[in-house]
Amino acid sequence: GDSVTQMEGPVTLSEEAFLTINCTYTATGYPSLFWYVQYPGEGLQLLLKATKADDKGSNKGFEATYRKETTSFHLEKGSVQVSDSAVYFCALRATGGFKTIFGAGTRLFVKA
Amino acid sequence: SQTIHQWPATLVQPVGSPLSLECTVEGTSNPNLYWYRQAAGRGLQLLFYSVGIGQISSEVPQNLSASRPQDRQFILSSKKLLLSDSGFYLCASRTFKNTEAFFGQGTRLTVV
Numbered sequence: 001g002d003s004v005t006q007m008e009g010p011v012t013l014s015e016e017a018f019l020t021i022n023c024t025y026t027a028t029g030y031p032s033l034f035w036y037v038q039y040p041g042e043g044l045q046l047l048l049k050a051t052k053a054d055d056k057g058s059n060k061g062f063e064a065t066y067r068k069e070t071t072s073f074h075l076e077k078g079s080v081q082v083s084d085s086a087v088y089f090c091a092l093r094a095t096g097g098f099k100t101i102f103g104a105g106t107r108l109f110v111k112a
Numbered sequence: 113s114q115t116i117h118q119w120p121a122t123l124v125q126p127v128g129s130p131l132s133l134e135c136t137v138e139g140t141s142n143p144n145l146y147w148y149r150q151a152a153g154r155g156l157q158l159l160f161y162s163v164g165i166g167q168i169s170s171e172v173p174q175n176l177s178a179s180r181p182q183d184r185q186f187i188l189s190s191k192k193l194l195l196s197d198s199g200f201y202l203c204a205s206r207t208f209k210n211t212e213a214f215f216g217q218g219t220r221l222t223v224v
Binding site: 032034036041042043044045046049051089093098099100101102103104105 | 116118144146148154155156158161163169171202204206211212213214215216217218220
């Protein structure tokens with residue numbers, strides 16, 4: 001079945017450091033891909049998405065590119081801030097599918 | 113856009129007591145609705161989803177049940193809670209005009 005694998009955390013960075021959180025997926029066809037962010041004690045918010053190969057999703061300085069050839073959707077940010085500390089989830093939904101499948105989440109700590 | 117309301121935000125219940133968590137959706141009609149559970153430090157597990165009134169699909173066998181009495185209302189229930197039911201419960205909604213799901217703020221359930 002469809003699945004998402006993302007790098008284990010926690011990831012600890014200093015402010016202004018470069019961030020990469022790896023995400024790979026297994027799915028048939030061309031699923032839609034998502035990154036969600038969860039701040040402490042809250043629900044999930046959509047951070048960015050991509051719906052077809054080579055699409056780049058971007059929001060709030062974060063970017064991820066849909067790579068069909070490597071089945072990857074890695075999240076990047078050039079300069080993290082303390083306020084970016086949160087849990088980040090990679091997810092997919094198959095075309096026409098009802099279910100969104102999530103990775104295990106990666107906790108990010110950013111130190112001042 | 114859609115707004116997902118969940119309540120209560122926090123709940124402490126004794127083992128063996130019943131449970132009812134409610135989720136309502138504003139700003140859309142005919143959504144697909146979902147219940148997820150997030151155990152402490154873990155990813156999201158899909159528990160139930162519904163594509164219409166009275167239509168419930170269960171993803172994992174467990175001590176919980178779900179019902180959808182109205183188009184924009186989704187209820188998660190249990191007759192007798194177990195310690196293992198503790199977790200963070202998230203309701204989500206998606207319509208066909210959106211590729212992504214929208215989440216509520218979650219209910220933190222502690223069974224003691």
